[in-house]
Amino acid sequence: MIAYGDRARLGVLVPSGNAVAEPELRAMLPPEVGMVVTRLPLRGSSEAELLAMAGSLESAAGLLADARPDAIAFHCTAVSTFDPAMADGLRRRIKAATGLPALATADALLAAVAKLGARRVLLVTPYIEAVHAREAAFLEANGMRVVGGSCMGIDTNTEMAGISPAAIGAQARAALAAAPHADLCLVSCTAIRSGAAIGGMEAELGVPVVTSNQALAWYAMRALGLHEPVRGFGRLLSEA
Numbered sequence: 001m002i003a004y005g006d007r008a009r010l011g012v013l014v015p016s017g018n019a020v021a022e023p024e025l026r027a028m029l030p031p032e033v034g035m036v037v038t039r040l041p042l043r044g045s046s047e048a049e050l051l052a053m054a055g056s057l058e059s060a061a062g063l064l065a066d067a068r069p070d071a072i073a074f075h076c077t078a079v080s081t082f083d084p085a086m087a088d089g090l091r092r093r094i095k096a097a098t099g100l101p102a103l104a105t106a107d108a109l110l111a112a113v114a115k116l117g118a119r120r121v122l123l124v125t126p127y128i129e130a131v132h133a134r135e136a137a138f139l140e141a142n143g144m145r146v147v148g149g150s151c152m153g154i155d156t157n158t159e160m161a162g163i164s165p166a167a168i169g170a171q172a173r174a175a176l177a178a179a180p181h182a183d184l185c186l187v188s189c190t191a192i193r194s195g196a197a198i199g200g201m202e203a204e205l206g207v208p209v210v211t212s213n214q215a216l217a218w219y220a221m222r223a224l225g226l227h228e229p230v231r232g233f234g235r236l237l238s239e240a
Contacts, residue, residue, distance in 0.1 A: 003034045009069040010036075012035060040054070058096075124149050125151045126152045160189060165196060195213055199233070
């Protein structure tokens with residue numbers, strides 16, 4: 001089935017170096033939900049690069065608005081969790097530029113963790129230490145306890161896309177072994193191939209697993225008024 005967006009259409013802003021978010025989101029969204037995508041410049045993980053990604057936010061969002069989506073998502077975990085106020089600012093700018101409802105990956109992650117009733121979170125990322133630490137601080141600022149986890153020290157989206165699902169699973173397994181009291185594993189980053197591994201990780205770890213792309217798909221569906229289950233991508237999406 002070709003998803004032209006006859007039922008709903010989501011606009012998505014992704015980092016320019018990210019080749020993973022689009023195929024994962026398209027697989028996770030229900031049939032007849034279309035997706036249109038525009039890129040913003042981001043390949044590496046330095047503070048300057050992350051902050052510069054939103055420099056042309058209004059013009060990029062305006063291009064998406066030409067395709068008449070029902071909502072626009074800013075989809076980068078590292079940028080939207082940069083500090084507690086970042087996501088709100090991104091949403092406000094998108095809405096002001098387009099008049100459309102706006103959401104961000106940070107919003108989706110917080111809502112997903114709340115939906116699953118988790119408080120003690122493992123944070124597993126491919127990031128360099130500074131990005132990982134900022135996301136942990138963001139989660140803590142929003143009422144969660146980051147009780148463990150790890151980062152891989154990887155800088156670019158291209159390198160992140162090369163991480164195997166097996167390596168992601170092994171990282172999560174080691175994190176849970178070191179913090180067995182965690183009640184959720186957050187596998188963060190829109191640029192890693194985590195989608196197909198969610199169900200297997202949940203079965204092995206015994207706790208819900210939330211990923212950035214999965215959370216955005218789930219959260220966007222709710223923003224579009226869709227509440228149906230999507231099978232194959234973990235507990236979050238499988239529940240209506």
